[in-house]
Amino acid sequence: MIATLSEIAKLVEGELLGSPDIKISGVSNIDEAKGGSPSGGGSLSVRGSSSGESSTQGKEQIVVVVNPKCLSQVIHASAVIIPEDADDSHLPAIRVKNPKLALALLLNLFYPQEKPTPSIHPSSIIAADAQLGRDVTIYPHVVVDKGAIIGDSVILYPFVYVGKAAQIGDETIIHSQTTIYADTIIGKKVIIHAGCAIGADGFGYVKVDETHHKIPQTGNVIIEDRIEIGANTTIDRATMGSTIIGNGTKIDNLVQIGHNVKIGKNCILVAQVAIGGSAIIEDGVIIAGKGAVSDHVTVGHHSIVGAKSGVMKDISPRSMVSGFPARPYRDELKQKACIEKLPGLFKEIKGIKERLKT
Template structure:
C-alpha cells in the first residue's frame, strides 16, 4: 500500500501546510466519506462546512479558505485545489495492466504494418495492411485497427475499440473501451424504386494530439474529406460526432451529447450532457451549450445558450421565470 506524509505530498504540490498531523496518507477520497488516513479536497468555499463532518486527516484547499483544519489535521493550501487533485490522484494511481510481451502471440498483424519501438499490442488485436503505430503506444486486447490507419506516439487504445480504415489518431491520445473511430456517417436519401438509398461515406477521421474519447462514443467518418477533432479535445462517454464535423482545439463534449453532420465548433467550446446540435451549424470559440439543450442555429463566440430550442442563457432564464409565474398564478 502506498503511504506518504503530508510533507512528502506537499513536495509535489508546492503548497503551504497549515496545521499538523501524525497520520500518513494512504489514499485520496471524497470529503464526505474520507477517513483519518485519507486526503480529500475542498475546491469551493461552499463545501467548507462539510470539513467539520468529515474524518479526513488532510485536505488540499484553495488559498482563500476561511476555516482552520483543527487538531491533528492539516490543510495544504494551493492556488487551485482541483488541479492539485489531478496530481494527487496520479500519485496514488494503481499500475496499468501488465503486458507479458510487447506483442501478444495471438495478435494478428499484417506484414505491411509498421510497429514502432516500444509499442505494445495485446491479445487478439487485429492490425490491418499499411497501418502505422507510433512509439510507445499501447493497444490493449481485442482492438481492431483497419487498413492504412495511423496511430501516433504514446497513444493508448483500450479494449473493444475499432479504428476503421484510413483514420488517423495523433500523439498522446486516449481512446476508451468500445469507442468507434470512422464508422459510416448517417447518410440516406429517399428513392421511389428502393425506398432509402445509402449514401457512401468515403472520407475519414483525423484526430489531433492529446485528445481523449470516452467509452462507447462514436466519431463518424466524413462523407467526403474528413471529420476532424482538434488538439486537446475531451469527449465523454456515449457521445456521437456526426460526419464532416470539425472541432477546434480544447473542445469539451459531456456524456450523451451529439453533433449532427457538418457541425463546426471553434476553440474551447463546451457542450453539456445530452445537448444536441443541428447539422450545418457553427458554434463560435468559447461558446457554451447548457445540458439538455437543442441548438438549431449558429451560436456567436463566447455566448452561452440554454433550452430547447436553445437561446441565449439570459433570455432562457427570463422565459423560465415567466413560465413559473404563470404556473403559480394558475394555482391561485
Template structure:
C-alpha cells in the same frame, strides 16, 4: 486500492503554498470530507462543502488559499491554489502504480498484417487486429481486442482500451486516449431518397483526432462523406457522445455524456456542451460558447454566450421564460376571472 503516502511525499507531489498543522502517520485512502476516517486524504474542491472541513476526520485535507479554518489535533491542511488539481496529481501517482507501462511487444494472438508498421516500443495486446498499411507509434498501448483498420495511423503514446475500433484511413495524433467500445470512423449517416427507397450515399472521407484528445467509452465518431471529420487538439469527449460526419470540433472543447452533434456542424475552440444536448446539422457554434444540458440547438451560437433550453436560447432569457411559464396557470385563472367580471358588467349595463 492500496496506497501508502507519508506527509512529506504528499507535500512533494502537490507543492502547497502553506502547511498548517501536522500528521505523523501514513495516508492509506482517499475519501470525501464527510466519509473520511483517520489515515484518509480529502479535499475541499467545492465551496458548498466548506462547513464539512471543520468536522472531517481526514488526516490530511487539501484546502484552497482562501480557507481560513485551522486543522484539528493530529491533522494537517495543505493549502493549494486548486485542491482538485492537487488531488489529481496524487491520483496520477496512484494510477501509475496501478497500471504500470506494459512490456513492449506484440501478443502472439494478435493478427498483424505483414506490411503494418508497429513501433518496437509499442504494446499490442491479445486478439488485436492491425490491418494492411496501418501504423502504431512509439510507446502506444493497444489493450485486448483493439482493431486498427487498413492504412489507419495511431500516434505515439496513445492508449486504446479493449474493443476500441479505429477504422480504415483514420488517424489518431499523439497521446490520444480511447476508452472501451468506442468506434472511430463508422460510416456517416447519409442517404438520398431515390425511386421510393433510401439509397446509401458512400462515405469516403476519414476522421482525424488531433493530439491530447480523450474519448470516453462507447462514443461513435462518423467518418466524413468526403474530406475529414475532425476532433481538435486537447478536446475531451465523455461517454456515449455521437459525432456526425464532416463535423469539426475545435481545440480544448468539452462534450459531456450523450451529446449528439449532427453532420457538418462546426464547434469553435473552448466550447463546453452539457450532457444530452443535441445539435442540428450545418450549424456553427462560436469559440468559448456554452450549451446547457439537454439543450436543443437549431441555429448558430455566437462566440462566448451561454444558451440553454429547447429550443436553445440565451441563458438569462430562457430562465425568465421558464419562470413566466410556471406562472401561466395563475395568469389564465386571472384572465378567466377578469373575463367573468367583464361579462357581469356588460349584463349590468344592459339592464
C-alpha cells in the same frame, strides 16, 4: 508510496500549514473522513489507502476539500488540502489555488497506473506490411490490418481492430472492443475507451422517388493529440475530406459526432451529446449532457451549451445558451418563469371573464 506533507506541498504548489514531517500514504474518501456520514458533495471521494482498500480511521491519509463548508466535518485524516478561501484548518493543511488539480496530482502520486510490459500476444493478427513502433503492447485477439502504422508505446487492449492504412500515434491507449476504421489518423497520447467506433460511414443519403440512395463516405477521421474519448462513442468519417477532433478535447461516453464535423481545441462534450454533419464547434466550447447541435451550424469559441439544449442556428463566441431551440440562457430563464406563472394567470383571467358576465 509514502510522502511527507512538505513533499506534497511542493508537488501541489501549496502553502503548508502544519508540521512538514507528517507522513501520508494515500488519499481518503470524504465519507470515511467524516466518520461515514454523507458527504453532501463537498469533497472528492477516492480510494482510502495506497492498496486501494478503505481506511475508516484516516491513518496517514489526506483529504481533498473542495467546499470550505465541509472542512469542520473532517475528523479521520492526518491532513487536508483546502482552497485558498477556506478558514484556518483544525488539521494540518495545505492551502492551494485549485483543489481539484491538487487531487489529480495526488492520485498520480499515490496510485500510479501500471504500465504493461511491452509484448505482442500470439493470438493477435498483424498484417505483414503493418508497421509497429517500439515498446508496443498488443493484447489477445487484436487485429491490425494492411498498411496500418502503430506508433511507439501504443497499447491495444483485447479485440481492438485497426483498419487498413490507419495510423495510431505514440503513447496512445485503445481499450477493448474498439474499432478504428480504415484511413483514420489518431494522434499522440490519445485515450479511447471501450466500445468506440471511429471512422464508420457518415449518415448520408439522397432521396429519389421514395428511395434512399447511399452517398459513399470517402473521407476519414483525424483525432489530434491528447484527446480522451469515452466508452461507446461514435465518430463518423467524412463524406469527403476529414472529420476532425482538435487537440486536448475531452469527449464523454455515448457521444455521436457526424460526418465532416470540425471540433476545435480543448472542448468538452458531455454524455449523449449529438453533433450533426458538417457542424463546427470552435475552441473551448462546453456542451452539457444530451445537448444537440444541428448540421451545418457553428458554435462560437468558448461558448457553453446547456444540458438537453438544441442548437438550431449559429452561436456567437462566448455565448451561454440553453433550451430548445437554444436561446441565450437568461432569456430561457425568463421564459420558464413566465410559463410557471401561466396557471395562475389562466385562473385570474377566467375569474375576470366570469365577473364580466355578471
